[in-house]
């Protein structure tokens with residue numbers, strides 16, 4: 633991160649002091665934690681990786697809520713209506729929710745990095761394996777029970793699809809607030825480029841379980857400054873509490889340890 637050592641150390645300390653991280657700076661004994669810095673030159677092209685197939689049904693979208701760490705869009709996952717398959721996956725996975733991570737300023741905010749490049753924000757689309765688990769909660773504890781697609785956001789053109797989401801954010805300004813949000817197709821948040829990296833990792837927020845096959849899209853989507861600033865107007869705090877802006881809700885980088893990142897592209 634482009635900052636002086638002092639700023640970085642206080643930044644990391646401040647980041648570590650967020651309530652979410654007070655007790656979970658790192659999982660003891662974790663060997664496949666997330667996020668990581670993806671070193672492009674160390675990733676290994678795997679010709680067996682298939683194109684990712686995404687079929688989201690917009691009518692499965694239910695509501696948006698502020699969970700005190702991010703804003704989250706929840707989906708009806710009671711049937712195979714919004715699913716992904718292909719890519720590195722052996723079967724289909726159901727979409728459960730998506731959320732974002734972002735910074736206080738455009739110089740940082742994403743959880744993953746590419747050759748130490750950090751983006752202002754990162755989208756996570758969270759899916760679970762209905763073949764090996766009977767619920768999302770169970771899949772969280774299963775090895776490869778989850779697939780999270782990560783999409784980087786970069787500062788650029790206005791994103792019309794995202795704006796429908798941004799317009800609803802004032803209704804979930806405070807922690808534990810919720811607003812109905814129906815008929816939204818998250819495919820509009822996917823870059824058109826099919827290229828991705830994939831590696832075995834963990835959730836980046838509690839319970840930090842090592843149950844995630846990560847699929848990180850190579851190409852970011854563009855959003856404009858106003859849209860990023862709307863994210864930063866959300867609050868970590870509940871109504872009536874002293875306001876704390878919801879910013880820097882990302883986990884620090886974790887060690888790669890004995891893992892290889894595969895790429896779907898040469």
Ligand SMILES: NS(=O)(=O)/N=C1/NCCS1
Nearest residue numbers: 756758834835836837838
């Ligand atoms: N950011 S993340 O998607 O890796 N973390 C999660 N924790 C609970 C469900 S998703």
Ligand SMILES: [Zn+2]
Nearest residue numbers: 731733756836
């Ligand atoms: Zn996330």
